[in-house]
Amino acid sequence: MFVQAVLVFLIAMLGYGTYALGSSLIHRPIVMCALMGVVLGDPVAGIQLGAALELIWLGSMAVGASNPPDMVAGSIFGSAYVIQAGGDAGAAVALAIPIAIFVQMLWNTIMAVIVPLVAARADVYAEECNDRGIEAMHWAGTFIPFVILSALDTFGFVVGVGAVQGIMDAVPAFVIDGLNIAMGIIPAIGFALVARMIVSKKTICFLFLGFLLVAAGGMNLVSVTVAALILAAILGLNIQTTAVATEAVDDDNEF
Amino acid sequence: MTTSSNDMPKATETDTEMGAETAMTETKKITDKELRQMFWRSCMLDSSWNFERQQNLCYSYAMVPVVRKLHEQGSEKMKRAYARGLDFMAITPQLSTLLMGINAAMEEENANNEDFDDTSIAAVKTSLMGPLAGIGDSLIAGTLRVIATGIAIGFSQQGSFLGPLLLLLVFNIPAFAIRWFGLKWGYKQGSSFVPTAAESGIMEKVTYLASVVGLMAIGGMVASYVALDLSGVMIGSGDFATPLSEYFDMIMPCLPQLFAFGLMYWAIGKKMKSTTLLMLTIVVCIAICGLAALL
Numbered sequence: 001m002f003v004q005a006v007l008v009f010l011i012a013m014l015g016y017g018t019y020a021l022g023s024s025l026i027h028r029p030i031v032m033c034a035l036m037g038v039v040l041g042d043p044v045a046g047i048q049l050g051a052a053l054e055l056i057w058l059g060s061m062a063v064g065a066s067n068p069p070d071m072v073a074g075s076i077f078g079s080a081y082v083i084q085a086g087g088d089a090g091a092a093v094a095l096a097i098p099i100a101i102f103v104q105m106l107w108n109t110i111m112a113v114i115v116p117l118v119a120a121r122a123d124v125y126a127e128e129c130n131d132r133g134i135e136a137m138h139w140a141g142t143f144i145p146f147v148i149l150s151a152l153d154t155f156g157f158v159v160g161v162g163a164v165q166g167i168m169d170a171v172p173a174f175v176i177d178g179l180n181i182a183m184g185i186i187p188a189i190g191f192a193l194v195a196r197m198i199v200s201k202k203t204i205c206f207l208f209l210g211f212l213l214v215a216a217g218g219m220n221l222v223s224v225t226v227a228a229l230i231l232a233a234i235l236g237l238n239i240q241t242t243a244v245a246t247e248a249v250d251d252d253n254e255f
Numbered sequence: 256m257t258t259s260s261n262d263m264p265k266a267t268e269t270d271t272e273m274g275a276e277t278a279m280t281e282t283k284k285i286t287d288k289e290l291r292q293m294f295w296r297s298c299m300l301d302s303s304w305n306f307e308r309q310q311n312l313c314y315s316y317a318m319v320p321v322v323r324k325l326h327e328q329g330s331e332k333m334k335r336a337y338a339r340g341l342d343f344m345a346i347t348p349q350l351s352t353l354l355m356g357i358n359a360a361m362e363e364e365n366a367n368n369e370d371f372d373d374t375s376i377a378a379v380k381t382s383l384m385g386p387l388a389g390i391g392d393s394l395i396a397g398t399l400r401v402i403a404t405g406i407a408i409g410f411s412q413q414g415s416f417l418g419p420l421l422l423l424l425v426f427n428i429p430a431f432a433i434r435w436f437g438l439k440w441g442y443k444q445g446s447s448f449v450p451t452a453a454e455s456g457i458m459e460k461v462t463y464l465a466s467v468v469g470l471m472a473i474g475g476m477v478a479s480y481v482a483l484d485l486s487g488v489m490i491g492s493g494d495f496a497t498p499l500s501e502y503f504d505m506i507m508p509c510l511p512q513l514f515a516f517g518l519m520y521w522a523i524g525k526k527m528k529s530t531t532l533l534m535l536t537i538v539v540c541i542a543i544c545g546l547a548a549l550l
Binding site for chain 2: 134
């Protein structure tokens with residue numbers, strides 16, 4: 001148990017560390033749950049739960065000043081519940097969602113109160129031309145939240161799962177059924193959010209094309225992506241797109 | 256503790272005469288070493304994020320090698336350069352290096368030209384930050400991430416290690432390439448980047464083509480990963496009872512999924528928050544199952 005707790009702490013550090021490692025998506029449930037699966041002895045269950053949680057949080061991403069739910073905490077608790085307590089994926093999702101929101105609130109508090117104090121210190125060092133000081137403040141701003149949150153996740157992992165199990169056992173069957181159905185529909189929220197981000201009147205037709213290729217054409221997503229890349233190449237290399245055409249009047253380096 | 260920089264090279268070796276416009280004897284220039292340092296340091300951009308000035312701590316951290324190399328220790332220019340680094344910053348991490356490169360090129364001009372108006376650096380930073388964040392969010396978080404996720408989830412659902420592996424590879428290989436070449440490009444173009452990019456319309460074109468790929472992937476994912484099984488709902492009674500899903504399949508497969516997506520798309524357009532929508536979906540599903548259990 002102690003070794004497991006240490007490993008969970010390291011996974012959490014790695015998860016939060018994604019922001020120090022090129023924002024490289026290590027914190028996403030697909031990766032976090034797989035690592036938790038390895039540590040808890042059931043990689044396959046971990047990876048599969050990762051897919052389920054990823055679909056739930058597909059629309060969750062840091063855009064501007066809005067921070068998504070803390071997927072690291074959600075993934076750790078979800079995996080522990082499924083693998084250690086033999087829980088159901090639907091229930092794990094229902095557990096992971098509020099936990100991720102709660103931990104994010106704490107994280108937001110740290111980023112709103114503690115890190116700005118660190119930044120104010122960096123201002124003083126800038127005034128003194130103290131480059132080492134500025135660098136040290138950046139490292140402090142990095143490690144303070146990561147260590148606090150990782151410790152919290154580990155603590156929750158050690159005491160939490162057993163306590164939650166009793167409550168979850170008492171939940172009636174229809175609630176679990178409802179959660180499982182909801183789990184199938186919730187990804188649509190994420191897709192809608194992402195589509196809203198990149199869509200325009202001119203481009204919405206491509207969404208339906210992608211849908212049709214899978215729904216009626218039976219293609220898998222790798223093929224759809226390749227088809228989309230080819231289509232983009234056709235549009236980009238052979239057809240003067242209207243977006244560019246409007247500005248191309250005084251532009252002679254286009255072709 | 257006013258000075259702690261002990262490895263400040265006192266304008267030595269690498270300086271080459273490059274037609275200095277000032278009376279100074281040598282031109283101050285940053286080298287590949289500083290560019291590499293900026294690249295690695297930029298990887299931490301979101302790590303010291305705060306609500307007050309967002310990514311300012313890491314942005315200044317990434318600019319430290321450049322400022323240290325270009326400005327005289329303790330000079331007014333250095334002070335102002337460090338303070339500038341700590342200004343508000345909000346940009347997509349993978350595109351941040353483009354701005355850092357431009358900033359570095361302008362900082363170089365600033366160091367070599369006595370009359371350089373350094374407020375133009377802050378002006379360029381502020382004016383580019385917004386558009387770059389907009390493009391970056393839709394290009395990186397909205398498109399590249401979604402495509403990588405779409406490919407990975409299929410493998411993960413089957414419990415294969417290829418899931419996590421492909422997610423990281425498909426996302427990070429282009430993401431790090433953008434990060435590195437963005438830095439090189441930004442540094443090369445310097446402050447002339449702004450008019451050039453606007454004239455050629457290349458940003459619009461890239462955004463448009465990326466959105467084509469992203470939207471097709473999203474469309475495919477709606478059909479693949481949204482699940483709404485209506486085979487339990489019977490239409491008619493007795494021997495003539497047919498699952499509702501069969502009627503839908505006759506029209507087109509995956510129609511309920513598309514309907515669910517359309518509903519969410521519409522709700523988000525009505526400014527409904529995604530968390531509210533999520534909770535609402537859970538409550539409605541549980542309520543329906545509760546009613547079905549009662550009947």
